[in-house]
Amino acid sequence: MTRFPLTRMARALMGFGLLASPLAAQTPDPASGAYIATTADCAACHTAKGGKPFAGGYAINSPMGVITSSNITPSKEFGIGSYTLEEFSDAVRKGIRRDGAHLYPAMPYPAYAHMSDADIAALYDYFMQDVAPVETAAPETDLPFPFSQRWAMIGWNALFAGGAPITSDPDQSEAWNRGRYLVQGPAHCGTCHTPRNLLMGSKTADLMAGGDVGAWYAPNLTPGKGGLSDWSDADLARYLKTGIATHGRASGPMAEAVEYSLQHLSDTDIDAMVTYLRSLPARDSDLSPAAGQATDAAFAPWEHSANRTGHRLAKDAGGAELYETACASCHGLSGDGSKDGTYPALKGNVTLENGQSANLVSTILHGVTRETEGKHTLMPGFGPDSLVQKLDDAQIARLASYASMTFGDTGQTVTADEVKTLRTGGPVAPLVRLAAPQIMIGVALVVLLVLVLLVVWLIRRRR
Ligand code: HEC
Ligand code: HEC
Ligand code: HEC
Structure with a gap:
């Protein structure tokens, strides 16, 4: 050096x-x-x-x-x-x-x-x-x-x-x-x-x-x-x-x-x-079993009219339709991404694997931003404060389920309640700061335990 x-x-x-x-x-x-x-x-x-x-x-x-x-x-x-x-x-x-x-x-x-x-x-x-x-x-x-x-x-x-x-x-x-x-x-x-x-x-x-x-x-x-x-x-x-x-x-x-x-x-x-x-000792992830079928998995968007300029989404649009409207322009109708890799393929992507649905939903909610070697990588978010297109919890759930079923290897469904929990899981603060609130819950439990023990000890001493 x-x-x-x-x-x-x-x-x-x-x-x-x-x-x-x-x-x-x-x-x-x-x-x-x-x-x-x-x-x-x-x-x-x-x-x-x-x-x-x-x-x-x-x-x-x-x-x-x-x-x-x-x-x-x-x-x-x-x-x-x-x-x-x-x-x-x-x-x-x-x-x-x-x-x-x-x-x-x-x-x-x-x-x-x-x-x-x-x-x-x-x-x-x-x-x-x-x-x-x-x-x-x-x-x-x-x-x-x-x-x-x-x-x-x-x-x-x-x-x-x-x-x-x-x-x-x-x-x-x-x-x-x-x-x-x-x-x-x-x-x-x-x-x-x-x-x-x-x-x-x-x-x-x-x-x-x-x-x-x-x-x-x-x-x-x-x-x-x-x-x-x-x-x-x-x-x-x-x-x-x-x-x-x-x-x-x-x-x-x-x-x-x-x-x-x-x-x-x-x-x-x-x-x-x-x-x-x-060299880490192997540990298996505790993955939940693949959930049931998403209702509209049979719909294959690439067989659908590819050009939908001006198409307006119905509130109850299915996952495939949502994907075609909000995602396909970058990730491709069949999830292959762009040739040069700027837009990643969703087929075979780890984020679509079983156990990673939190990351899939959070990515849809908040998008991606990362700067490396002076180059900015950006995917817009689709959550409530999106500047591009706002999707509600149920729409994101249908979209995430559709993407997992279609491009992932294990058909996994996401519910609107899960989306809501992730959406309200605190603002997306940077880095380890996210872990801090969770650590503090543990601290709270220990504090309470110590206080209970103290009270028990005081009562005993009085006797
Ligand atoms: C304007 C283009 C664009 C649109 C529209 C778009 N994405 Fe993305 N997407 C990107 C880019 C760019 C990345 C980040 C690539 C990187 O990190 O190198 C990305 C990353 C992702 C990832 C993370 C992949 C990984 O390997 O971690 C997922 C999942 C994803 N997008 C899903 C979606 C879904 C679902 C939609 C529709 C709601 C969507 N994207 C809409 C451009 C887009
Ligand atoms: C602040 C929390 C945090 C820290 C610190 C952190 N990671 Fe991560 N890491 C994550 C999250 C969250 C993901 C999933 C991101 C995604 O879906 O794009 C991830 C993804 C990864 C992945 C991709 C794995 C996969 O299956 O998708 C690797 C590899 C990784 N981290 C390695 C590391 C290493 C090595 C370090 C230390 C040098 C580290 N991380 C530090 C939170 C963290
Ligand atoms: C994940 C967030 C986080 C990271 C990373 C972090 N700190 Fe801190 N640090 C804090 C917080 C929060 C406090 C105040 C905690 C409190 O008030 O109990 C703190 C307090 C401190 C203090 C005590 C100062 C004082 O008198 O109050 C020092 C010194 C310190 N950090 C140094 C560092 C150094 C050096 C690094 C890198 C090696 C570092 N910190 C990385 C969050 C962080």
């Missing part, structure tokens, strides 16, 4: 992901703090939309109330300017603030706990020296009682956090070790891809076996059923680097992970992650 001289400004921007293309052409230094900040995607949560880099103020909606990310610029008054390296390390890896208060796990410290001392030190130097201080306070998080009791996090942490930095396994290759470090540590893939238990702690025995993320499903990455056994190494690497693979494209939160973090990583690091993912 060659070190390249970077101006202070350029390094700050790189961490922010703004200098993507000029730097992507060079070999990034994996030991630099800016690179580590990109790998860990600190900007995703600590930079508000349109706000100054790392000045915080991004609001994460949780069922308990709004949690706001902190100003982590080196401002002494409003940021982390007074943090020592040790205090910084405790905040990032243990979720403990400088004043001793516990952070809510909307900050992914359970994954960052696996980061090395050297990377934390480089990250600290980067924030202290290369990030511009912003002298404004981020709004304070003020959850209602009992969630205001930050000490209650001790209980949740004892159960689900507190990992140690990952040490190398001498029996494995350098690439495998690097890949495991990135996947489990800074790149925190498991925050979304590892299933969670009732208290929303990660089920570590089912590492990367697939998990729900708000209105999306982060698929099984193991070689098991419903996993990645039919993806080639090259395909997987291309997906991580560009969001495009033979059988699928990155949408929703994964598109953001690619755009803000993964596309900026070195090819060596991408290949290392692929090497590690290949």
Whole structure:
């Protein structure tokens, strides 16, 4: 790895992901703090939309109330300017603030706990020296009682956090070790891809076996059923680097992970992650059995009048008719996509597979937006705030059922109620922020448990 001289400004921007293309052409230094900040995607949560880099103020909606990310610029008054390296390390890896208060796990410290001392030190130097201080306070998080009791996090942490930095396994290759470090540590893939238990702690025995993320499903990455056994190494690497693979494209939160973090990583690091993912123990996805027949599956749109300019949709239009009107212009009447691949084929696409209906519905609702190497990929959304065409829940359900039946390998039907649940599954906030509200439900349960135990103890003591 060659070190390249970077101006202070350029390094700050790189961490922010703004200098993507000029730097992507060079070999990034994996030991630099800016690179580590990109790998860990600190900007995703600590930079508000349109706000100054790392000045915080991004609001994460949780069922308990709004949690706001902190100003982590080196401002002494409003940021982390007074943090020592040790205090910084405790905040990032243990979720403990400088004043001793516990952070809510909307900050992914359970994954960052696996980061090395050297990377934390480089990250600290980067924030202290290369990030511009912003002298404004981020709004304070003020959850209602009992969630205001930050000490209650001790209980949740004892159960689900507190990992140690990952040490190398001498029996494995350098690439495998690097890949495991990135996947489990800074790149925190498991925050979304590892299933969670009732208290929303990660089920570590089912590492990367697939998990729900708000209105999306982060698929099984193991070689098991419903996993990645039919993806080639090259395909997987291309997906991580560009969001495009033979059988699928990155949408929703994964598109953001690619755009803000993964596309900026070195090819060596991408290949290392692929090497590690290949070695995961196989876990089968818990797929619901294919549901019944969609009513209008027999309708074959390509046998239908192809040119329907000016055709107006009836409210109760069937799935095929909806597809022809809203989707066929880009994805083709027979779902083959465009020759050059700009518009992906829906035939054989992972999003049409059993178990991925949440991703299909969310893609129809919100469309796709992803910027890689300066090129913007865009599919319009068809939800209630669509600028192109608004479809209601029942129409989207019929459309999704039709697409699954016709282009997918397992006939799966989607109901209007399912569409409604996904549509109201919170605004499509970027990245891991989507997982935070769900984690907070677990925190709430632990807080309640601790309070119940406290009351029981007090009553007993009185006796
Ligand atoms: C998924 C969103 C998310 C990501 C990614 C994230 N953070 Fe945070 N972080 C938060 C939130 C939310 C808080 C405030 C939590 C609270 O108030 O309990 C926070 C708090 C902090 C604090 C405590 C500051 C203080 O005094 O309040 C530090 C330091 C910090 N983050 C550093 C980082 C660094 C460094 C990274 C990248 C390695 C990072 N964060 C990535 C969401 C995130
Ligand atoms: C913020 C949550 C989140 C994070 C973090 C995340 N992913 Fe994903 N990932 C998703 C979602 C959601 C999908 C499904 C996207 C779609 O349908 O387009 C996905 C899709 C994928 C796929 C395609 C699998 C398939 O069968 O369609 C791969 C491969 C993948 N992610 C790998 C990774 C790796 C490796 C990391 C860490 C470097 C990672 N992801 C981090 C949420 C996430
Ligand atoms: C204006 C063109 C256009 C229209 C109309 C359109 N799409 Fe798309 N679609 C795209 C583009 C572009 C992508 C993203 C390609 C990428 O991510 O590289 C996409 C992606 C998708 C994906 C995700 C594929 C994957 O691999 O993850 C699905 C599913 C999908 N579209 C279904 C539909 C459905 C159903 C409709 C009709 C409601 C529709 N599209 C309408 C252009 C369009």
